[in-house]
Amino acid sequence: MDLDLRKVRYFVAVAELLHFGRAAERLHIAQPVLSRQIRALEKDLGADLFVRDSHGVSLTEAGRQLLDDGRQLLDSADGTRRRVLRAARGTGRLVVGFRAGVVVTHALRAFWATHPDVEGHARRIEWDDQERLILDGTVDVAYVRRPVQEDGLELRPLYGEPRVAMLPDGHRLAGKQELSLADLEAETWLRYSDPLPGDLPIRTIEEKFECVAAGTGITLVPRSVAEQYSRPDISYVPVTDAEPDQVLLAWAAGRHSPLIAAFAEVAALAGEAAGRD
Incomplete structure (x- = not known):
């Protein structure tokens, strides 16, 4: 039986809030209707998705799996809807996402030189939404x-760039010409994802x-970030044995768009130049 996307959307709302009443409010439907739809989805799948008891609602192992897969499924469906509407309007439009430090100007100018009628935009993205927004x-x-x-992405490696330590001004290592990872072992680290015990999780470059x-911790950033973001209270020092930061171009797998193909070609050329710098 094919999955009903409406039921999956209902499920994701309950799974994120772990509360049928609040989920019903978010979805603008009556709670009994929501409960029936979730029961119907469980019957369709042949698996219990929630544990319901006097303590509240929690996800089963099957529910946790569906939450992971369901979010991707809904993102893909939303993307399909947007692309179909865009094609129906017959307008050329390309939105290019980029992470902090990545310069997209050269590739965009080269692209527009051969596609002057295409409406284009650049949009900043973060580490925790880069896949979803695509x-x-x-x-x-x-x-x-x-x-x-x-999962669900086509990836093209573009270039790698060295990483540097981001240190508070006045740090004991701030005046060094270069560092190794061993020099930083005793430091408190700021990390975007998968922080180790004692590390501090953060989300954006501004939080870094x-x-x-403030002296809360230190981190590594790509060299391009250090070149673009300068502050008198922050120092950057190259870390010679740090793994290079990898920049890739990504788009939805299976999406056949002449505009994306054309942009990928100019991005690859611009990436080769960036990798030589």
């Missing part, structure tokens, strides 16, 4: 950085600046 059609193509969840400047 899959749901918010951006057509994006410059992403590893780590990347590759504030935390580092």
Whole structure:
């Protein structure tokens, strides 16, 4: 039996809130209707998705799996809807996502030189939404950085760049010409994802600046970030043995768009130049 996307959307709302009443309010439907739809979805799948008891609602193992897959499924469906509507309007439009530090100007100018009638936009994306914004059609193509969840994406490696330590001004290592990872072992680290015990989780580059400047912790950033973002209360020092940061171009797998193909070609050329710098 094919999955009913409406039921999956209902399920995701309940799974994120773990409360049928609040989920019903978010979805603008009556709670009994929502409960029946979830029961119907469980019957369709042949699996219990929630544990319901006096303590509230929690996800089963099957529910956790469907939450992961269901979000991707809904993003993909939303992206398909946007692309179909865009094609129906007959307008040429390309939205290019980019992570902090990545310069897209050269590629965009080269693209527009051969596609002057295409409406184009550049949009900043973050590490925790780079895949979703591609899959749901918010951006057509994006410059992403590893780590990347590759499911549903087509990826083209562009270039790597050295990483530098971001340190508060006055830090004991701030005046060094270069560092190794061993020099930083005793430091408190700021990390976007998968923080280790004692590390501090953060989301944006702006949060990195504030935390580092305040002396809360240190982090590594791509060299391009250091070149673009300068502050008197922050110092950058090259780390010679740090793994290079990888920049890739990504778009939805299976999407056949002449505009994306054309942009990928100019991005690859621009990426070769960036990799030589």
